[in-house]
Amino acid sequence: MIAEIPMSESEISRLLDDIVEIHYGYIDMGYAWLFPKREYISAGIGGRLIKAKTLIQRxxxxxxxxxxxxxxRVRGCFLPISRFRHNVYAERLMLTGDAAGFVDSFSGEGxxxxxxxxxxAARTAIRCHEKNRFSADEFKEYQDQCFSNFGADLLRSAKLADRLFGxxxxxxxxxxxxxxxxKMHLKTITGEISFREYADWVRIRFPLFFIKRFFSPKKENTSKPTHCSLL
Ligand SMILES: Cc1cc2nc3c(=O)[nH]c(=O)nc-3n(C[C@H](O)[C@H](O)[C@H](O)COP(=O)(O)OP(=O)(O)OC[C@H]3O[C@@H](n4cnc5c(N)ncnc54)[C@H](O)[C@@H]3O)c2cc1C
Structure with missing residues (x-):
């Protein structure tokens, strides 16, 4: 669900100071956000489809x-996360982007x-055109290449999202x-590291971070949902 809250530039910079805020804890399996724009704040909340009815109120x-x-005014949008459960090709057909369900489960980025x-898909289409062959088998290579380029990474992100949000x-x-x-998580958003690298990095260190959390409880704010501001 998204909404635009009109306001003056000075008011926006007073409230958000050019910072994108992402808040976890307001909704299961998702997050809420505030993005500063020139004449309005773009706000939204996203979660699983099963919770959609409660999203407007939230x-x-x-x-x-x-x-x-x-x-x-609140508008609803759908993020088609498919997790490579079905084929994205057929005879003379390739699905790309949202149509193929290539959306990150953790961030909703697509x-x-x-x-x-x-x-x-463009490279595959040129190759098929040159060979003048358009059977489903010819387009399977498109799906394989998507998987090896970024599919495994999207699946890793999905697994991590299930664990963390669960x-x-x-x-x-x-x-x-x-x-x-x-900081490592932000690097996945900027594309500096892959989700696979991030997940491997976190997995090894998580037990230590978890123990540390309980030995330095002052850092926690237990009265509010988990809240973080990301630059
Ligand atoms: C609220 C919201 C916030 C998001 N924020 C981010 C973000 O911060 N970062 C990020 O990476 N992703 C974000 N996403 C996801 C991202 O927008 C999509 O994953 C991405 O735009 C998918 O690109 P696409 O080209 O596959 O589809 P689209 O961008 O939807 O493009 C499809 C185009 O096809 C056109 N079309 C549809 N039917 C026809 C037809 N029959 N004939 C001709 N044209 C047609 C549509 O009008 C549209 O222009 C967000 C999504 C939403 C809903």
Missing amino acids: LRSYLRSHGLRDDV IRWAILSGKI HPWILLKTALINDRIL
Whole structure:
């Protein structure tokens, strides 16, 4: 669910100071966000389809909790996360981007995968045209290349999302209050490292971070949901 809250540039910079905020804990298996724009704040909340009916109310209460007006138009959008469960090719056909379900389970990002799959599809189409062969078998290579380029990474991210969102107060919170994990996570968003590298890095260190969390409880804010601001 997304909403635009109109406001002056100075008010936006007072509230958000050019920082994108991402808040975990307002919804199971998802997050809420505030993005500063020139003439409005773009706010949203995203989670599993099964919770869709509650999302409008949750977004409005999220806006109120940040001192923002909640009498704005709320629009719904669908993120088609497919996790490579079905084929994305057939005779004379390739599905790319959202149509193929190439969306990251953790962040909901899809632009990067739409561009990548589009490029792979274009190269495949040229090859098939040159060979003048358009059977499903010819297009299977497109799916294989998508998987080896970024599919395995998307699946790894999905697994991590299931684990972290499935145990928000134990695993997700440990991850979010740890600066080192958060910094590594941001590197996946900027594309500096792959989700596979991130997951391997976290898996080895997580037990230590988890133990540390309980030996330095002062850092925790137990009265509110897990909250972090990402640059
Ligand atoms: C609220 C929201 C926020 C998001 N934020 C991010 C983000 O911050 N970062 C990120 O990476 N991803 C984000 N995403 C996901 C991202 O927008 C999509 O994954 C990405 O745009 C998919 O690209 P696409 O080209 O596959 O599809 P689209 O961008 O949907 O493009 C499909 C195009 O096809 C056109 N079309 C549809 N039917 C027809 C037809 N019959 N004939 C001709 N044209 C047609 C549509 O009008 C559209 O222009 C967000 C999604 C939502 C809903």
